[in-house]
Amino acid sequence: MTVPADAARRRIVELFLSSEERLLQRWTQLSGASPDDLRDLYEALRTALSSDDGDFADVRGLLAELSRARVRQGHTPSDTARLVFSLKEALYEAAEADGGPEALRGFVWFSRLVDDLGLFTFETYTAARERIILDQAEQLLELSTPVVKLWEGIVAVPLVGTLDSARTQVVMEKLLQTLVDTGSEHAVIDITGVPAVDTQVAQHLLKTVVAARLMGAECVISGIRPQIAHTIVTLGIEFGDIVTKASLADALSYALKRSGVEITGAAKTRVAVRAERA
Template sequence: MATDSNTKLLVETLTAQRDTFLGQWTRNVGEALQGRLSVAELGRELGELYEAVLQGLAAGGLSGRGDAFGEVRSLLIELSRNRARQGFTPTETARSVLALKEVLEPTLTDDHEGARVYLQFARLLDDLSLLTTEAYVRTREEIISSQAEQLLELSTPVVKLWDGVVGVPLVGTLDSARTQVVMEKLLQTLVDSNSTHAIIDITGVPTVDTQVAQHLLKTVVAARMMGAQCTISGIRPQIAQTIVALGIEFGDIPTNASLSEALRQALNEVARDGADDVRGLL
């Protein structure tokens, strides 16, 4: 009965002073966000949340558990995801909920019964603010992961150097994830451009160890399975010495010191293949 009376008192107070509380809540949050969100948008978000909290309290009490607060949780997750995309901090996001405590405190703590209700509701708001932080963190992780994938795509370009010849200029470390992206983009470009020669340039790769060599070999094998002849260019003196010292074997894979030399040889082979095709038709 005590819990029911507390909930009833809270719902009646929130309903009777809705405009006052919501207006002050919107102003407090707006000040914390320093005007980076329009008053209209902020008022809409908090207005929907205010009504959902009222409905949740009326249906499920101050526990905040169960389906009664399902709408509240959904709105907070959406709010948190929006804040994360808009560049707000976790603290600014959580404050969108916690600021309601500051609004209600002067009104609800006038007497002992009101103070007890306020403390119960404050605990509920604390729990809801934790939900916003969790949703915010998940969204930021998704954004960071997506950006990392985009950067990976940008850092592994496959370009058409000439008719029948494509190049893969690699810069930085070549790991398993990047090797997979390189192979996928290279194979797709070979098909799209109908190319028969691929040059993998490692001028921008700082070091070549056994693992990097294995990744290069995987890429070459994948391209060869598509019928393309592969050349590795950019073999600097230091890289050549390291490869020899490690005993790395490239087998029958052609290598060149420079991209220009690799391209020259590839063009000669393309021209020779074309001549062979012509002779085959005669």
């Protein structure tokens, strides 16, 4: 026996609309959510189902709001989806009581609709999470690239964490801008906090150094740990005539010497520093 699809659809919508109070009560019982939320949802669903164009924008809006609110209350996204799915069970009881083939066939259609809505709450949840992660990545990018002034005319960038193209771009731009703003002729890029250097990272570093050189500043790379030196040599990366130092202290002393500052009595406890005529 076949049942025309639109007849089945009409019947289940009728059932849905006619048994409002009972449905809501059962739904509340099954899901354990607040009746007010469910009533709003029910009302939006009723409007959507009664209209001919089947516009579920309001329902989706309500669901998105509900999903967000429940996450804040500490519910898992599965809980929220289950809340929506429990409407099926509530309506199934009504369809079973009706017993007609239209009602059962229509229930299948309605069930698919509810599935979509349940999945939509999950999607909302993921989208919200995704946005948070993106925001945090951006904040991390800003946080993790300070350019510090070590001395008059010497700036340093202590790099911490993994270097990728996006970060290197930010570091490069920030460093070059600082060189211009402060008129510094020496820059130290300290990679003590960089866990690994591969060909790509090395390429990024080289680009930064060459760009600084183009602007008329000298770059020193410091903080190269033994394993990293090993990796760089094993990979066959050529640093060319770029000055590299083992520690930030070495790099600073090199840059000071280059900028004409003389450090005397380094071996004694007292350190006297004299700057040459600028």
